[in-house]
Amino acid sequence: MFRYILKRILIFIPTLFIISFVIFMLGVYAPGDPVANMISSPGEESATDRMAGEKEYIKKWKELNMDLPVFYFTISSLADCDTLHKIYRKAHRETLSALTSEHGNWNQISNYYEELKKYEKKVLAFEADSASLKSWGRLRDYAANLYLKSKPKDVDNNIKRLEKYTDKINDSLNILTTSLAQLKASYDGVVSQSTSWKNYVPAINWYGLKNRYHIWITRFLQFDFGISYQDKMPIALKIKDNIFWTMLISIISIILTYIFAIPLGVFSAVKKGTVADNVTTTILFMLYSLPSFWIATLFLIFLCNPEYIQLFPTNGVGSEAIERATELHGPSFFRDLGIRIHHLILPLICWTYGSLAFLSRQMRGGMLGVLKQDYIRTARAKGLPENKVIWKHGFRNSLLPIITLFANIFPLMISGSVVIEVIFSIPGMGRMLVEGMTSQDFPVIFTIVMMVAILTMIGYLIADILYAFVDPRITYTNKK
């Protein structure tokens, strides 16, 4: 038994690794720039604003460890640069890697990139007179545009445009002309010394432990979840605020499920073939296929709407109502409880009925299988009362699969909670996750997905252990 648990825990490790890897890479390769979202957008007009914005960007970027490699190693090609992650603009990185896959000579490309940066600086520093101000503006735009171009044709066109506008500018000291010529020469170097074959030779770059994944996962395992991009709050704090309602409703819901599902399943199995059984089975089957978000929407529209029937409050968990009542009448435990129940009853129904139907159907199936067994016939032949036959001999033996289902129900509830929390605006983990997703708040997404994964696996483990306790025949040791 102990060895089995150990084995299960060993399986956790690759599972957790895969989930964390997938979810982390998702954050890395997702479109959008989290750093840009976090800082206030830099002023467009004045150069000093731009510089300040740039500085802030780099600071934030380093704070988020973005200047480190993503993973322990990369499998790339001979042509690829192994320190590309040190370039802080995402768009620049993309252009540079596109250039690499086009030409395959990193030395020349980095030379070109440096020239381009120098050139842009010169353009920005250039003090244009009023006559050439317009051309200078175009020059600035095209220079910035060049950072995004990787196809030879596009780059050529862009450089030609730059030449065109440089001619129009009153450039007495030839600063722009010479640096543009240098830029062009460096790009010609990229094109002429192209070694694109290098793209097809694999190479492994090893970065060691100082990488973003390693830092994130070690911090996660030490319960340091980071800071939310959205409101800059520590995620641990946010979770502490949110986990209560999710857990409370889930636990109540699981208890309700087991309380109702087991008698219902046993009842319909015992009464197999009767009208009562047919009705229960059909209803349970329909409940099983009913999408909970539909039922929740229907509840909201028909039971919480002054237009139709307003039996229940529309949203929240009643915290405001309690505050208001406390202000008016002073504290009262039972009234508060009543308000809570009033708010939570609809979410609880939506949360529960799916797993209830699922569990009852399983219970019925298991009980039917058991009731066919010889020992049930023997028990009846002995003259035992029917009640005893069913509950003592039948029920106990059909309990087994029900216990393992705990593992299936648990993750089902947590993912089901997402949509119900959103609909009823319950401040829980599911709603926090969805809010994190809409604002691309990756630390929040990582943390919640990982927590759900860990809880799921713990659910499976608990189910396995319970299984062994209920059925002594199961030993797990010589299981093949």
Next chain:
Amino acid sequence: MLFKKKNKKEDSQEKKELEQGYWPYVRRQFKKNKRALFSLYFVIFLAFIAVFADFIANDKPFMCQYKGSFYFPIFKEYAVAAGVSNWQEDFRNVNWYDLKYDMSIWPPIPYKNTTMDQDNAPFVAPFAKQKIKSNRWRHWFGTNKLGNDVFACMIHGTRIAFLVGIVSMGIALIIGLFFGSISGFFGDDRLQLSRGKVIMNILFFPLALFYFSRFFSISFFLAILVAIVVMVIGNLIAKLLDYVPYLKDKISVPVDIIVTRFIEIVVSVPVLILVLSVVAVFPPSIFLVMGVIGAVRWTGIARFIRAELLRVRSLEYIEAAQVLGYPKWYILFKHALPNALAPVFIAVAFGIAAAILIESFLSFLGFGIPIELNTWGQLLTQSRQAPDAWWLAIFPGLAIFVTVTLFNLIGEGLTDAIDPRLKQ
């Protein structure tokens, strides 16, 4: 003549009695289950709607007579989409409702899921006063905020739902069949390869992945082709290595252990949350939704196939085929797999139901499916902004519920017909 006919009838009757094979048996059992059979017919009907959605609800007429000549705009639209034809000058960027036809035949629902009827927006109820020419143009299921006809959206939503359900299960089927069949058929002891071959495959697989990723940006099929070529080269080198004494020794590859562990890992992934996060961070794309659902929902299929093949592989006819000297892969695909496929249909039926549910769940939360498509889940979510628009809550939700139930009922019927033991 009459005599002959009767003879034929008798013949076919005899044939029917003689049909004692496995599949005829399954078919007969399935037909006994009236609910499942009815569900199957209903699903076929829905599939018909999904396929011909453009002909049932469209913003163009079927056929029209315009300035003296006849046109078939809906067919023409297909031709234009396929690139074999172009619109005439008169019809480019035109509002088809405003044209003056000599004669026109419109589809049963003269709206598309993307058609916005500004006169009847926002949220016009089915039986309220609508600004329409006649009842022919009535929005029978009402409209949403932008004036999209809800009925038309439902028809086109059927297509999205079926597409997601079937394609994602197709992907799951490919992955599941592959893993299930190698682990079930070979087990831990039947796949014996020379050491050289094992080493070469382990070395060349990452290489194939590398070239796949390199060529992926050019073309998906080219990338697959290159990856296959790399693997073939690896195996050819392995053939040469068979002349080296140590490397030519056969070792058995524990396929079953590897695959079962892998399945165990995938099963403990919280599917819905993972699908949600993958789909949410990328721009909406129906292909991404299908791919991700397929990539996480194959384990059921693999488990069924594995269990069935473990049984089938020890049957006498497989042993006979082995004795006759057929190659392993040939036996697997030609003899073993066809006889192990039945339970897979159960997993596929339930899987389609789950995939449709996941799709509408994602649409409901506003992730994954492009917003202008107005799928069932998206219509349902719009009802939350307008709590009085009951038609937006009832009809799409009913469509999701009915479709999911039908597939579940088919799954149940198949379970009963194929293997009553599986039903718990």
